[in-house]
Amino acid sequence: MLRFAGLVMPSSKPFYLRVAGIGKRFGDTVALKDVSLSVNQGELVCFLGPSGCGKTTLLRVIAGLEPQDAGRIERGGRDISFLPAARRDFGIVFQSYALFPNLTVADNVSYGLSRRRLGRAGIAAKVEELLEMVGLSGIGERYPAQLSGGQQQRVALARALAPAPGLLLLDEPLSALDARVRGRLRQQIKALQRRLGVTTIMVTHDQEEALTLADRIAVMNHGMIEQVGTPLEIYRRPVSRFVADFVGVMNVLDATATGGMVHIGTRALRLLDDIAPTGPVHLCIRPEDVVVRGVGAATANAVPVRIETLEFTGPFFRAILRLDGGEAPLVADLSINDVSDLALAAGQAVTVALPPDRLRLYPREA
Amino acid sequence: MSAVAAAPARRSLDRDAWIARVAIAALAIALIVTVALPLYAMLSRGLESKSGAFVGFANYVAYFTTPGVGRAVVNSLVIALASTVVTVSVAFAFAYGLTRSHMPCKGVLKAVALAPLLAPSLLPGIALVYLFGKQGILKSLMFGQDIYGPIGILLGEVFYCFPAAILILSTALSLSDQRLHDAAVSLGASRWRIFRTVTLPGARYGLISACFVVFTLAITDFGVPKVIGGWYDVLAIDVYKQVVGQQDFQKGAVVSALLLLPAALAFTADFFVRRRQVALLSARSVAFRPRPERVRDGLLFIFCAAVALAILTVLLTAAGASFVKFWPYNLDLWLGHYDFNNKDGGGWRAYYNSVEMALWTATCGTAVVFLGAYLSEKSNLFAAGRATIRFLAMIPMAVPGLVLGLAYIFFFNDPANPLNVLYRTMAILVISTIVHFYTVAHLTAVTALKQMDPEFEAAGASLGVPWYTTFRRVTVPVAMPAVLDISIYLFVSAMTTVSAVVFLYAPSTALASIAVLNMDDAGDIAPAAAMAMMIVYTSGAVRLLHWLATRGLARRSQAWRGR
Ligand SMILES: Nc1ncnc2c1ncn2[C@@H]1O[C@H](COP(=O)(O)OP(=O)(O)O)[C@@H](O)[C@H]1O
Ligand SMILES: [Mg+2]
Numbered sequence: 001m002l003r004f005a006g007l008v009m010p011s012s013k014p015f016y017l018r019v020a021g022i023g024k025r026f027g028d029t030v031a032l033k034d035v036s037l038s039v040n041q042g043e044l045v046c047f048l049g050p051s052g053c054g055k056t057t058l059l060r061v062i063a064g065l066e067p068q069d070a071g072r073i074e075r076g077g078r079d080i081s082f083l084p085a086a087r088r089d090f091g092i093v094f095q096s097y098a099l100f101p102n103l104t105v106a107d108n109v110s111y112g113l114s115r116r117r118l119g120r121a122g123i124a125a126k127v128e129e130l131l132e133m134v135g136l137s138g139i140g141e142r143y144p145a146q147l148s149g150g151q152q153q154r155v156a157l158a159r160a161l162a163p164a165p166g167l168l169l170l171d172e173p174l175s176a177l178d179a180r181v182r183g184r185l186r187q188q189i190k191a192l193q194r195r196l197g198v199t200t201i202m203v204t205h206d207q208e209e210a211l212t213l214a215d216r217i218a219v220m221n222h223g224m225i226e227q228v229g230t231p232l233e234i235y236r237r238p239v240s241r242f243v244a245d246f247v248g249v250m251n252v253l254d255a256t257a258t259g260g261m262v263h264i265g266t267r268a269l270r271l272l273d274d275i276a277p278t279g280p281v282h283l284c285i286r287p288e289d290v291v292v293r294g295v296g297a298a299t300a301n302a303v304p305v306r307i308e309t310l311e312f313t314g315p316f317f318r319a320i321l322r323l324d325g326g327e328a329p330l331v332a333d334l335s336i337n338d339v340s341d342l343a344l345a346a347g348q349a350v351t352v353a354l355p356p357d358r359l360r361l362y363p364r365e366a
Numbered sequence: 367m368s369a370v371a372a373a374p375a376r377r378s379l380d381r382d383a384w385i386a387r388v389a390i391a392a393l394a395i396a397l398i399v400t401v402a403l404p405l406y407a408m409l410s411r412g413l414e415s416k417s418g419a420f421v422g423f424a425n426y427v428a429y430f431t432t433p434g435v436g437r438a439v440v441n442s443l444v445i446a447l448a449s450t451v452v453t454v455s456v457a458f459a460f461a462y463g464l465t466r467s468h469m470p471c472k473g474v475l476k477a478v479a480l481a482p483l484l485a486p487s488l489l490p491g492i493a494l495v496y497l498f499g500k501q502g503i504l505k506s507l508m509f510g511q512d513i514y515g516p517i518g519i520l521l522g523e524v525f526y527c528f529p530a531a532i533l534i535l536s537t538a539l540s541l542s543d544q545r546l547h548d549a550a551v552s553l554g555a556s557r558w559r560i561f562r563t564v565t566l567p568g569a570r571y572g573l574i575s576a577c578f579v580v581f582t583l584a585i586t587d588f589g590v591p592k593v594i595g596g597w598y599d600v601l602a603i604d605v606y607k608q609v610v611g612q613q614d615f616q617k618g619a620v621v622s623a624l625l626l627l628p629a630a631l632a633f634t635a636d637f638f639v640r641r642r643q644v645a646l647l648s649a650r651s652v653a654f655r656p657r658p659e660r661v662r663d664g665l666l667f668i669f670c671a672a673v674a675l676a677i678l679t680v681l682l683t684a685a686g687a688s689f690v691k692f693w694p695y696n697l698d699l700w701l702g703h704y705d706f707n708n709k710d711g712g713g714w715r716a717y718y719n720s721v722e723m724a725l726w727t728a729t730c731g732t733a734v735v736f737l738g739a740y741l742s743e744k745s746n747l748f749a750a751g752r753a754t755i756r757f758l759a760m761i762p763m764a765v766p767g768l769v770l771g772l773a774y775i776f777f778f779n780d781p782a783n784p785l786n787v788l789y790r791t792m793a794i795l796v797i798s799t800i801v802h803f804y805t806v807a808h809l810t811a812v813t814a815l816k817q818m819d820p821e822f823e824a825a826g827a828s829l830g831v832p833w834y835t836t837f838r839r840v841t842v843p844v845a846m847p848a849v850l851d852i853s854i855y856l857f858v859s860a861m862t863t864v865s866a867v868v869f870l871y872a873p874s875t876a877l878a879s880i881a882v883l884n885m886d887d888a889g890d891i892a893p894a895a896a897m898a899m900m901i902v903y904t905s906g907a908v909r910l911l912h913w914l915a916t917r918g919l920a921r922r923s924q925a926w927r928g929r
Binding site: 060065086087088091092096098101112146160163 | 380382383819821822824825826827828829830831832839840843844923925926927
């Protein structure tokens with residue numbers, strides 16, 4: 001083995017799954033375009049994107065339920081592009097759960113277990129173990145129609161995990177549930193995934209879900225992956241205007257960039273590095289990155305503004321600021337302490353700072 | 367997992383996909399052989415001379431220049447149009463009463479309205495002869511007109527077509543949105559205005575659909591005019607006469623092609639109409655709930671009760687005539703008319719043949735139809751095969767029974783066809799009957815399958831379970847009500863059908879409905895009525911069993927069907 005060490009990939013953590021150049025169309029609709037992605041062993045990756053962007057299609061292609069038109073899928077270095085779904089060793093939780101209504105919970109969970117290998121008693125024990133794992137012990141004799149949505153979701157999870165799959169695929173597993181159940185189940189799924197260490201891909205259109213659950217997020221738009229990164233990377237350094245806008249709240253202002261500076265109205269702001277695009281740009285900054293406290297004449301990118309409205313939202317104040325000379329308003333989230341210490345009020349003129357390291361620029365059609 | 371251990375599993379999974387492909391191919395080929403090829407054989411025979419040479423449309427020209435032919439065409443159109451107008455108007459009012467009023471006894475009235483489904487179309491003819499014929503008890507109502515002829519045919523066709531119209535119209539009328547009515551009422555619209563602006567447009571597609579279906583049934587029906595048509599020539603009788611009487615197959619093929627025309631047109635139009643109806647009721651619609659209204663409910667009840675009484679009169683007349691010595695002169699109870707073995711037509715053997723044929727049709731037909739619908743809807747393999755199944759499954763609806771029967775003669779009686787061993791066997795009766803009623807059965811199965819979660823198959827596959835296991839353990843149990851519906855539909859249709867099988871039976875495989883035809887032909891009208899009633903009793907009993915089975919099933923599956 002050692003003799004071939006030089007040929008093995010240098011990474012110590014091998015990719016569990018690799019998809020490369022996946023393309024898929026339905027008639028005239030391009031559902032996926034040149035999608036490439038790698039998933040590490042034991043990792044939880046979220047596909048995040050608006051409805052219709054191709055998340056489900058990508059998941060189904062990976063699962064082998066939808067044949068891809070182009071591209072390659074590898075598991076542990078082995079090409080599985082044309083392996084039928086049943087041979088891929090992937091567990092799937094469908095958006096509708098697809099629980100078999102005429103089978104009891106126990107029969108649903110044991111559906112993918114081989115009676116020949118485990119025996120009747122072995123199956124019963126395994127089912128009980130799985131139900132206990134998802135926190136549903138003792139309901140094996142009930143039918144899916146007799147369960148709540150959250151319980152059905154966990155039965156579907158237990159059924160998918162029963163054959164101990166190498167990869168767990170979840171298609172919007174929480175979207176059909178109400179907000180409170182969703183929050184609780186989110187934590188359960190995360191804990192379970194950590195405990196079992198099962199490599200997981202989860203589809204969601206809910207950015208909060210993706211940010212809290214994922215080890216890495218793949219943000220998708222129009223059948224393409226726009227960015228792959230940790231939740232913090234995605235939030236802090238979105239690579240495109242779409243990602244910036246889709247994840248979290250973002251101010252988008254029309255501006256013009258020249259080397260190291262960006263001009264908005266009559267004002268020039270300093271940038272952190274000068275490799276940013278030049279010419280017409282969208283200037284982006286998150287509302288919570290707008291600074292009001294301790295802004296002086298020497299502070300970088302200090303901008304005088306007028307507070308148009310100041311709205312209390314609970315954890316913070318949401319202020320709409322008007323730059324003098326700027327047409328677009330600027331949204332800023334100000335802490336309650338800032339507002340009370342500085343005695344801010346609507347109609348007031350203040351100076352805020354737009355820290356250079358928080359500004360993001362994206363090219364704009366002039 | 368090592369590659370060595372994985373190999374056998376892989377082969378078995380490829381095998382599962384191959385089983386599906388082979389099943390799709392087998393069904394597609396079966397439909398090509400039993401639907402497409404016979405029709406092709408028939409249509410091409412119409413373009414050939416007796417010796418088999420291609421003569422183009424010469425047979426058609428010859429047919430149309432035969433004296434008296436124009437009359438049969440006109441007569442058929444007149445009867446079909448009149449039947450359509452009368453049946454659809456009466457059925458609309460009846461269905462309106464069933465769905466939009468608070469009249470009493472709705473269940474009984476609906477059951478009576480659908481009762482004609484249990485009888486062969488020969489039965490109304492026979493009963494009408496008893497009622498309005500030369501010795502008829504209601505002869506005075508005819509004001510000197512003869513029941514043998516257009517009047518008799520019209521009345522018989524209305525009886526025969528009524529259930530089909532009721533089924534379509536009561537579905538259309540019950541698919542109405544309460545919110546529209548509430549809006550109209552709150553805007554102060556008069557009752558007549560609401561009827562004109564809300565009710566009629568809502569049921570428009572149902573009305574059009576019902577007109578097409580009734581027109582097709584009436585123009586292609588053969589049973590009623592056979593018994594009561596007298597001198598009044600119609601196309602359906604013409605086919606029968608040309609083929610059975612004069613053995614002129616070319617001419618038979620020509621008339622068949624003509625009969626195919628209105629049916630195919632109606633079917634095509636109906637297909638597009640149905641397509642547009644889909645969006646009529648949105649998910650957020652509120653089902654219409656009629657409110658009691660004494661005058662309207664009373665009037666509708668009187669009307670529906672009168673119609674139901676007329677239907678019952680027809681059925682009870684046939685039953686009565688079969689149980690008495692000599693209707694209407696000697697009303698002593700007598701079972702002699704049921705002594706079929708002393709009459710021409712096949713005797714009791716014919717009845718048992720019918721039951722046997724209906725059982726085969728119901729079991730094999732349901733299996734084939736449901737599997738075909740499943741594979742064509744849920745598989746993703748062999749797209750061309752699935753498209754073939756889907757397309758050919760829709761054709762039989764447009765093919766009248768007589769035409770199908772004739773097409774089967776041309777195809778299966780051909781000495782060059784290796785399948786001609788089937789000719790004159792029970793098997794060909796079963797096959798032709800399954801094909802004859804394939805479309806409705808297929809659509810019932812497709813509807814049930816479409817209501818299922820489309821991910822069941824994917825879920826099964828992702829758990830490593832073969833498709834046929836998921837089909838057996840999940841799909842069939844969940845669709846069991848539809849499976850039962852299909853089997854009862856096929857059974858009753860097989861018991862009552864005359865038109866296709868009349869060309870295909872052999873003396874040893876005569877059927878009850880054909881015995882009715884032959885005994886009536888021979889003047890044994892009371893035994894014919896008795897045999898027709900045997901069909902009614904049997905289909906009625908099986909319907910009852912079906913109802914009990916459906917109820918039992920509903921009770922047992924209550925736990926998981928929910929709500
Ligand atoms: N079976 C299908 N047939 C035709 N179009 C489809 C099919 N499945 C998905 N699409 C189309 O592909 C695009 C991506 O769909 P999907 O992957 O379901 O999006 P998402 O899951 O992100 O909402 C959509 O435009 C959708 O309409
Ligand atoms: Mg989706």
